[in-house]
Amino acid sequence: MKRRDLSAQSRADLLRLWALFQPYVGWMLAGALLALAAQLANVGLLAVSGHFIASMALAGVAGITFNYFTPAALIRAFALTRTGGRYLERLITHEATFRLLAQLRVWFYERLEPLAPARLQALRATDLLSRIQADIDTLNQLYLRLFVPVVVAALASVAVVAVMAIFSVPVALGTALLLAAAGVWLPRWLQRRGAAAGARVVQARTILRNTVADALGGDAELRVYGAQARWHARVQQQSEALLDDQRHLSGLSGLAGGAVGLCANLALWWAVIAVAPAVAQGTIAPAQLAMLALFAMAAFEAVMPLPLAFQMLGEQLAAARRIFAIVDAEPAVGSPPGESPTPVDAGVVFDGVRFRYDASQPWVLDGFDLTLASGSRTALVGASGAGKSSVLQLLARFWDCQEGRILLGGHPLSAYAPDDARGHIAVVSQDAYLFNGSVLDNLLLARPDADAASIEAACRAARVHEVIEALPDGYHTPLGEAGTRLSGGQARRLAIARALLKDAPILLLDEPTEGLDAATAGALYDSLASAMAGRTVLLITHQLGPLAGLVDEVAVLDAGRIVQRGSPAALAATDGPYRALQDLLG
Numbered sequence: 001m002k003r004r005d006l007s008a009q010s011r012a013d014l015l016r017l018w019a020l021f022q023p024y025v026g027w028m029l030a031g032a033l034l035a036l037a038a039q040l041a042n043v044g045l046l047a048v049s050g051h052f053i054a055s056m057a058l059a060g061v062a063g064i065t066f067n068y069f070t071p072a073a074l075i076r077a078f079a080l081t082r083t084g085g086r087y088l089e090r091l092i093t094h095e096a097t098f099r100l101l102a103q104l105r106v107w108f109y110e111r112l113e114p115l116a117p118a119r120l121q122a123l124r125a126t127d128l129l130s131r132i133q134a135d136i137d138t139l140n141q142l143y144l145r146l147f148v149p150v151v152v153a154a155l156a157s158v159a160v161v162a163v164m165a166i167f168s169v170p171v172a173l174g175t176a177l178l179l180a181a182a183g184v185w186l187p188r189w190l191q192r193r194g195a196a197a198g199a200r201v202v203q204a205r206t207i208l209r210n211t212v213a214d215a216l217g218g219d220a221e222l223r224v225y226g227a228q229a230r231w232h233a234r235v236q237q238q239s240e241a242l243l244d245d246q247r248h249l250s251g252l253s254g255l256a257g258g259a260v261g262l263c264a265n266l267a268l269w270w271a272v273i274a275v276a277p278a279v280a281q282g283t284i285a286p287a288q289l290a291m292l293a294l295f296a297m298a299a300f301e302a303v304m305p306l307p308l309a310f311q312m313l314g315e316q317l318a319a320a321r322r323i324f325a326i327v328d329a330e331p332a333v334g335s336p337p338g339e340s341p342t343p344v345d346a347g348v349v350f351d352g353v354r355f356r357y358d359a360s361q362p363w364v365l366d367g368f369d370l371t372l373a374s375g376s377r378t379a380l381v382g383a384s385g386a387g388k389s390s391v392l393q394l395l396a397r398f399w400d401c402q403e404g405r406i407l408l409g410g411h412p413l414s415a416y417a418p419d420d421a422r423g424h425i426a427v428v429s430q431d432a433y434l435f436n437g438s439v440l441d442n443l444l445l446a447r448p449d450a451d452a453a454s455i456e457a458a459c460r461a462a463r464v465h466e467v468i469e470a471l472p473d474g475y476h477t478p479l480g481e482a483g484t485r486l487s488g489g490q491a492r493r494l495a496i497a498r499a500l501l502k503d504a505p506i507l508l509l510d511e512p513t514e515g516l517d518a519a520t521a522g523a524l525y526d527s528l529a530s531a532m533a534g535r536t537v538l539l540i541t542h543q544l545g546p547l548a549g550l551v552d553e554v555a556v557l558d559a560g561r562i563v564q565r566g567s568p569a570a571l572a573a574t575d576g577p578y579r580a581l582q583d584l585l586g
């Protein structure tokens with residue numbers, strides 16, 4: 001029962017893959033047909049050569065003349081077809097492979113993108129990378145290693161057996177049986193034996209890649225804590241587990257190669273044994289014996305790749321399932337069918353919002369109400385884990401709330417397509433990512449068509465223009481991986497400039513000064529003040545000191561709801577949650 005379910009699943013996965021390959025069916029068939037032509041030419045070449053050599057020898061022994069023009073011409077024709085066919089086949093199949101690969105990668109990335117970040121948080125970057133690269137590569141092999149060999153083997157076997165039957169039905173029947181054993185039974189046996197190990201190999205490769213990535217990324221920590229030897233042992237253990245399965249698979253493929261060779265030799269001997277009496281009786285010419293024997297043996301070259309192809313099917317199906325598991329995930333936020341509404345202003349309303357990341361977890365926001373009037377500046381404060389960043393996650397439509405409603409510009413947030421909602425929002429966070437490009441590349445991310453004047457204006461407002469000018473290549477200076485060329489404060493100011501360049505009416509600031517020393521944070525507040533002007537601002541911070549001059553209102557969040565609101569001065573003067581928080585945060 002279990003096995004039947006498994007193969008039904010495999011068939012469904014294969015059909016799904018086939019549907020993906022549809023646009024390239026023409027290329028794929030052309031490649032397979034050229035491979036078939038080369039294969040048949042090879043069989044023909046061996047058979048005619050056998051016939052030719054035997055005839056020549058016999059003619060020499062008997063001292064009779066022999067017309068060697070026809071077989072010699074045939075041999076030349078087969079040899080040319082085989083060489084030309086193989087060349088063209090490689091050309092076409094590789095072209096088809098590259099096209100498929102490009103299409104599969106784009107197809108996967110298009111489906112991946114709407115899942116970020118909510119549905120991808122459980123997956124590590126290395127795991128995703130290995131799905132994009134190694135799993136897609138493995139899938140792509142399906143065409144070269146499975147589709148082409150199966151088509152070639154099936155058609156070549158039928159053709160060879162049919163031609164053979166013209167000369168000797170018993171030889172044709174025996175060869176057909178042995179071809180079926182080598183091309184059908186053996187691959188199926190191998191597929192069953194290799195399926196589990198194949199799936200484990202895909203899994204083990206990812207685990208090993210993650211461990212090595214951790215070892216490289218956390219090298220300093222491993223050294224400081226003297227954990228290198230333990231980590232090394234873990235890499236070794238995972239590597240050995242992978243090798244065990246790979247060894248098992250190579251053992252199977254070696255066995256299969258030997259078994260196909262054995263079938264080919266049995267076919268040759270069967271041809272000799274079956275035809276020898278007819279040769280003795282004079283009903284079949286002796287040269288035809290050599291031709292049939294070599295013909296039978298050569299036919300097995302077509303089925304030679306099949307056992308390995310089916311053995312690899314386990315690996316390929318495991319890769320397909322890993323890809324489909326991501327592709328089939330529902331995005332955390334739905335896209336409404338029609339056009340997104342036009343906001344009437346830059347106001348935001350949270351009304352009775354309840355939200356949690358997972359149904360098994362407690363509510364993160366529980367009856368959360370907050371109104372941000374258009375153009376107002378509000379700080380959201382609260383203890384660590386109170387749910388402040390989750391408010392921003394909802395507003396940026398990375399997640400949807402389960403109960404209550406959120407309005408953006410007078411319309412429900414859920415009526416906006418996620419990208420359209422984000423179009424009205426700029427975000428500066430403590431971990432704003434800087435890409436491994438130039439300063440300019442990082443700025444243009446916010447507005448690709450921005451002109452030099454507006455770029456400079458945004459950088460001046462964020463107090464980062466002078467810093468950039470002092471870099472060796474100014475705005476064209478490469479920033480290095482994750483912006484390593486800049487200090488924490490400079491990187492944060494560049495992120496503010498990027499947000500300013502976007503020129504969105506709503507600005508979300510998630511702990512923009514976190515991790516900076518007091519002097520740098522103070523300078524950054526100057527940049528922030530200009531970024532805030534004329535916008536609806538929601539600032540999340542643990543630093544309550546500078547709030548007085550920066551925002552109109554402070555909202556205190558505790559256990560998922562607002563417990564106090566008021567101007568910074570009024571709250572500081574009242575005995576309540578804000579004062580308690582001041583004491584807590586120092």
Ligand SMILES: Nc1ncnc2c1ncn2[C@@H]1O[C@H](COP(=O)(O)OP(=O)(O)OP(=O)(O)O)[C@@H](O)[C@H]1O
Nearest residue numbers: 121357358364382383384385386387388389390391
């Ligand atoms: N992506 C996530 N998946 C599951 N749970 C999450 C996720 N992000 C946050 N949480 C949980 O939601 C709760 C609120 O987290 P949130 O980051 O919103 O708090 P915060 O007030 O911003 O905290 P901090 O001040 O420490 O940044 C925490 O219990 C946290 O563990």
